[in-house]
């Protein structure tokens with residue numbers, strides 16, 4: 001057997017065992033920081049080592065430090081599992097090793113993005129003529145969309161930001177909701193819009209931007225504006241009222257961007273699409289495939305209703321970057337990177353394996369399971385659910401649903417105890433001056449039994465003295 005075959009065989013065996021055992025593994029690993037450093041450590045290898053031996057040693061060192069994020073009882077952050085077809089597609093992506101930059105480097109990688117992009121627009125109910133870019137995650141999707149926004153709003157003021165930069169440019173305002181995700185702030189920072197200069201408008205008790213506050217902000221000042229709304233608050237799962245916000249933004253000639261890292265997927269479900277009503281009226285959208293589409297990391301997607309603005313903000317040219325002409329889509333025209341992994345293959349595999357109905361079922365199932373979690377936990381005296389469970393997010397607090405130091409400490413102790421028991425994993429957050437446990441149900445393989453086992457673990461932690 002060749003070295004390449006032997007290492008792939010070994011990787012396949014290890015992968016099969018991991019996947020077969022992931023529902024039963026403790027969700028959080030037992031290894032200490034020191035033991036992991038020791039396992040991976042040692043002097044710089046002086047000479048070549050057989051590929052299969054490298055894989056063996058790598059897996060042995062990594063295994064005790066792996067968090068079972070693809071398992072059915074991982075509820076941390078907003079983390080999708082990896083659908084079977086997407087894992088296999090990712091393997092082939094590595095084997096094929098095609099950069100998705102230019103058609104001439106990989107016609108297959110270029111065309112799969114074109115097809116998957118069109119499917120995504122249809123699934124999410126966005127304008128079919130929008131342009132699409134495949135990026136690392138929603139953070140970079142927000143960046144790309146807001147670069148297009150910056151281009152277009154300054155172009156309308158007769159300023160070429162790509163050529164002349166921001167020094168001396170006409171003013172732009174950037175308006176965000178008070179509950180804006182930090183990655184939007186990070187993206188804006190990279191685009192030259194300092195975080196202190198952002199204008200925040202009030203949000204309601206669930207974290208939804210108040211449309212009347214946006215209207216007053218826009219009426220108070222005629223400077224051209226970029227408005228950043230949100231579909232799916234990272235804590236509560238709540239949606240900004242996009243239809244109202246879009247009407248207000250339109251009235252004032254503002255660019256409307258929607259950060260929909262996971263919430264945008266509600267649009268793919270007939271029973272949840274009411275949450276995203278009006279989303280198609282925005283100018284740009286950012287989402288993740290590695291969250292709710294259950295594609296392996298990393299995979300984010302940006303959509304822009306005005307392809308010319310998107311392309312102008314991203315596209316580069318050089319004599320050696322050979323283009324096919326207007327006939328083919330060039331992947332690097334739509335992303336901040338030049339060379340990058342061909343992420344379109346796994347996204348294509350996800351959509352192809354689930355189909356429209358499978359995507360809707362997965363999204364709806366996660367939301368049903370989140371409600372089940374909330375019902376189980378709310379039945380325990382002393383536990384409060386802090387949010388309206390409208391999507392897949394549940395905020396859990398031990399003690400009164402009001403700011404209180406003692407309840408903060410008890411909630412933190414509950415989170416620690418759950419994490420130490422390792423039946424499931426959920427992290428902590430701060431919500432309206434209260435500590436809370438954050439549960440996000442985003443994995444295709446989670447069942448009712450997983451939720452019940454996890455809720456029992458949380459109740460045990462809540463009852464500890």
Ligand SMILES: Cc1ncc(COP(=O)(O)O)c(C=O)c1O
Pocket residue numbers: 077078136137138139140181183184230232233234259260261262288300
């Ligand atoms: C609303 C929202 N926007 C953006 C992001 C950033 O996504 P990523 O970490 O995939 O870049 C997240 C991540 O949780 C999110 O919830």
